[in-house]
Amino acid sequence: GQQVMQIPQYQHVQEGEDFTTYCNSSTTLSNIQWYKQRPGGHPVFLIQLVKSGEVKKQKRLTFQFGEAKKNSSLHITATQTTDVGTYFCAGRGYGQNFVFGPGTRLSVLP
């Protein structure tokens, strides 16, 4: 079945540094979503990407969908302590349910 991987598993950064997490699917995706889960909380939807090569920005967050629609990335510029949490990608194959990656846990040192 479809598999979704994320790297790195953990990332520790100094406040103000940039952060990137990568998501890779074993199959071509129709769309991909990104979620953020704060420690002790529940996943919260960030964004959805649908088109090949699509790039979307939300303030300091930049999301990309690969040309082959099998990978995606989330980049955070100048991290803040409020960015702490686990970032999940969820990929959906054509006619399939979303499959979540294992997540990247981000810690930000002040």
Add this chain to the structure above:
Amino acid sequence: NAGVTQTPKFRVLKTGQSMTLLCAQDMNHEYMYWYRQDPGMGLRLIHYSVGEGTTAKGEVPDGYNVSRLKKQNFLLGLESAAPSQTSVYFCASSDRDSLREQFFGPGTRLTVL
């Protein structure tokens, strides 16, 4: 609007006991999902429903049953709990449009001894 609510928040069971987790949503969403979250494994889909009266198996359905008798409620049952079912369980709902943004409940932390 409360969004998605889950009952209970915490539960400890002994092996072999049964229980039901309740999920309720007030957004009139068609789709509802049950996930389990284990360390390092992300969220895995247990069962889902695309409408009242319908249910379907997800990635890890064994040992669980579900029912969707009312559109706003989705119940997850464990008939005979096992230690391997120790996990955090999240319910989510989404609309049937192309976005399919999933709204998650606060989670239920279940420990099976």
